[in-house]
Amino acid sequence: MVINIASFGGRTHMLDTARELEKFGHTVRFYSYVPTKRAMRFGLKKECSYSIYWFAFPFLILFKLFGSGKWREDLYNYCCDLFLSYYMKPCDVFIGQSPMHMRAIKRAKKKYHALTILERGVSHVLFQQKVLESIKSTKNSMSKLHVKRDLKGYNYPDFISVGSEHVKQTFLMYGFPENKIFVNNYGVNLQFFKPTALSGSPIYDVLIVGQWCYRKGCDLIIEAVKDLNIKLLHVGTIIDIDFPDLPNFTHVDSQPEYRLIDYYKQSRVFLMPSRDEGMSLVQPQALACGLPLVCSKNSGGRDLRTSLIDSKYILEMEDYNVTCLKDNIRRSLSLSFEQGTEVRNIMNSKDTLSYKAYGIRYNAFLNKVINNRLKVK
Template sequence: MIINIAASGRFHICDLARELEKQGHTVRFYSYVPTKRLQTFGLKKKCSYSLFWLMLPVLACIKLSNRSVWSMKLEWFVLDHLIGLFMKKCDVFIAMSSIYNFAFKKAKNKYKAITILERGSVHTLELKKIYDEQNISRNSTKNNPYYSLVSDYAIKREIEMYEFVDYISIASSSVFDTFIKYGVSPNRLFINPYGVDLSLFPPTKLNNNDNYDIIMVGNWSWMKGCDLLAEACKHLKLRLLHIGSCSMPFPKESNFTDIGCVEQSEITHYFEKAKISVLSSRQEGLAMVQLQAIASGLPLVCSKFTGGETLKDMTNSEWIKVFDPYNLDSLCKCIKEALILADKQKGMRTTIENINNIFSTQAYSKRYNDFLQKII
């Protein structure tokens, strides 16, 4: 079949495009990532339909305005219409949420294509509810990268897309529950946990020289629950290593170390320096760094809102500890249990049995392909 896939950046659906092409489909991946950059991730040149040069002025506006809401609106509007105008005929159109509206309508109305929305986090109304319940005022979140996702403009677009598309692809049971809560039919929801390139994350050997208790990979932010994680580390007197950007102040205590952003291929070297991985997010679909940590042999502590609960259900693994949301005592308890497991490891760490058939990009794309075969 002919499959058009649209994103802004690379995301996980670039890997999906690459793997679906390998399975014999004609695949076109539309984004503003330069084709040469996409080729470094294994996507064939013929599959890349890059809008980089056309989007360059918009990308400059986003950077200069520090990702203001108006610049994000501009990005969504321009990218949506450019892809809608340039899109070729297809049987299936898969696109990331928030951005596409006009393009979905063209694919469905003109080409009679099956439309699938890729939603990487909870239902948009649940996301807004999380902000409201935590008393995070709009004025205090305008510099937060998540703010644009709960603006009135974004919510209106999201809900319109939920109602219009044929299917919504999500990555975890916790996200599924939020869509059911707001009235979306389960028959339109496709749960498919993401996959990662496992060749980049082989089982590691813990470096016992000056190691850390915890590694946290991702944006240091309120949405990632880093305020709660920092409190747990202070309470338990643990050393934490952080990899990624920061959207909130990073602790200045000596037991906290911030490395900043690194290339994905380098993350495994930092996994060698830590006993366990922790992700305490307040919401997201399924954080792929969890798969990377599990593959590398680290016990994982996570909230149910990271998608970790789905990973535990798939593997029935004692190496995944899911704590009660927003509960410091539960987080501390799970961290202590995970550290006990980590201390039992000797030599090369082990990973979950049959992991290639569960967490690889090939396994993810196979589940997607099987789903497409059923609905076409």
């Protein structure tokens, strides 16, 4: 099979998808603004990298100077999609990302008769819009053009691939056909993330990695940590809610992926009470390192329970409020104290959490669909 895979952002999970599918003997081309040398550092073969860095460079400068505002993102999506639709080579399968790849999908279907898949990393855009409108911040709000383009883009692919059951349910909520949805939980690099012993100084009760913002439920986290008087560590960027200037709150700027294990080692429990996620990639990282997880119903965390020796290590909030969050933090801390200072290994023997397993599921899906197409013909 010849597979074209396109990412509208940088590396994302799309590079991991390209790397894993190539291992099955497919001819894979990964189109993104990631320079080839950097892509190779994440295991992608040189011949698989089709970098469009110089085309995207003016937009990256624009984003650097003025931020990724609404009209700038819309212009970027439109131009890169148009460029790729003519630049990409013939393929049997085209995998693109929402909300960028619409023309490219249409062209791959019309010109190459390719199987087309749209990767949707977050919930249905109307659900996403509803969540963003319900919170205090406007930094993550979407333009009308963005929403319109995203909705239109759902009409063209043969399938939409999503990272969690939660995302699938949001598509069903808005009438999308269930037989066109492929659920494949994202993987984790098990070379970087593996069972850890609680160690280092200081030891933090709870950890959150990623954006510090309302969408991630950080307003609830602040209240819960204050009420429980426990120690919190945040690793990532501060977006739209102030980080408390208190002795039990510690912030560290964003770190390279390979360094995150150092912070997992220092922490008892991982928090992800998001109002909306696709499948938060830091959740499987934390679980692979042995930390109990406290998450919301919309974080994708529930899907990961089958990867554990006991589902008790994932505590999902029944109600989205501070009281429920505090109760789950207490329970998860009790689990952590039960683990003691030995190596924390909560994964079962089945390899379902790695990117290798993710690739196996994706390859099986592609083979099944292609074979069904051949039978119809």
